[in-house]
């Protein structure tokens with residue numbers, strides 16, 4: 186079990202065409218300096234910033250979901266945590282220990298991928314126990330009296346010498362570059378490594394011997410995992426004899442028996458059909474409850490994110506958009522992207538102008554109609570938008586927060602029904618405010634008698650109105666209701 190800390194993590198993939206010696210690190214430093222001017226991820230001289238300034242504290246035992254559209258950097262981030270991908274810049278700590286340079290196998294992390302990657306010629310049992318059989322566990326060496334045996338750690342010294350060599354190599358290259366900040370980082374890193382080398386060369390530390398796990402211990406571990414996953418009957422089967430869901434269970438079992446501090450799951454369910462996905466989703470949530478280990482789960486499916494995560498990280502183009510609980514993401518999206526990404530059907534966005542008038546906020550819609558909303562009932566709005574002037578903003582409201590009125594009541598907006606979709610439990614109405622304007626969606630639980638072309642009067646539930654700045658797309662509202 187472990188907590189994680191991600192501090193200013195960047196991933197830059199070097200461009201293939203660039204002739205520069207160390208483009209990766211130079212580009213990071215440049216980007217860091219230009220942070221404010223360049224909010225989005227960019228391609229520069231062939232380098233590609235896949236993850237930009239990722240910051241997060243993950244508590245022990247949390248179920249974190251990374252969600253976002255394809256290519257937003259979810260896999261890259263999780264692979265950096267696993268150690269399968271170098272961290273270009275920033276710090277990754279597991280239980281307070283810096284692990285940037287720790288090998289994947291020494292990070293106490295298990296990863297499950299979309300492809301199960303089971304060995305086809307091995308049975309389920311053999312697949313699960315394979316890594317355990319290879320693994321040697323450290324045992325503290327003790328003398329006859331039971332006192333710890335201390336020795337100079339030659340392996341550690343060798344590792345440190347190699348790292349120093351690598352930094353020296355980078356430094357040599359940096360000499361002809363203009364980046365003083367980068368050189369400073371390298372010099373500091375070299376000094377720290379040399380310090381460690383001096384310590385380990387002079388100081389005997391606890392010595393370890395390495396032992397394989399006993400057969401009985403391995404069997405007990407496999408049984409334990411098989412029982413939790415409900416795969417005891419499958420242990421003698423080979424992958425080809427199993428369904429996708431069963432194979433993914435075996436892959437989960439293989440991760441579980443290693444007793445990792447952190448589970449990383451990268452779209453583990455995307456090879457399964459919809460029904461199986463839903464049931465496996467539940468299984469994984471149950472597994473998390475049982476194991477109480479930290480889980481980090483990657484998906485591009487917002488429904489999966491909402492139902493599984495204790496906290497969700499929404500990403501776009503390598504940049505974290507919001508880190509929050511599922512309900513907070515739904516109720517208080519920080520920007521238009523999050524608002525549109527979380528929730529199905531997608532939130533409606535209206536181009537409106539707003540103007541404070543006494544205790545009301547007057548909102549004018551594209552069809553020219555103005556509705557006055559009680560400022561006391563809306564979520565708090567940033568002062569600068571309440572200066573009595575008119576401001577062009579984006580109004581967001583979800584389909585379920587639009588009410589269809591049977592008559593023209595006060596505060597209603599006129600619209601025209603374009604299409605009606607009856608889904609059984611709900612009905613979706615697609616409406617327009619103006620002839621050539623965009624469609625908006627309304628979800629109602631009852632079946633309505635409206636037909637295409639009918640006039641519909643709608644009202645917006647004021648407590649569920651979201652307002653975003655048109656340019657920055659950031660929310661201009663806070664989480665509390667009422668305006669001063």
Ligand SMILES: Nc1ncnc2c1ncn2[C@@H]1O[C@H](COP(=O)(O)OP(=O)(O)OP(=O)(O)O)[C@@H](O)[C@H]1O
Nearest residue numbers: 198233235253254255256257258259260261262485
């Ligand atoms: N080895 C690589 N070299 C160069 N660019 C890469 C490399 N791996 C990934 N990228 C780029 O980095 C970006 C992030 O990729 P990543 O795989 O993290 O996305 P993702 O969020 O997991 O997407 P998906 O949902 O499609 O799996 C993408 O634009 C991708 O093209």
Ligand SMILES: [Mg+2]
Nearest residue numbers: 259260261451
């Ligand atoms: Mg991916």
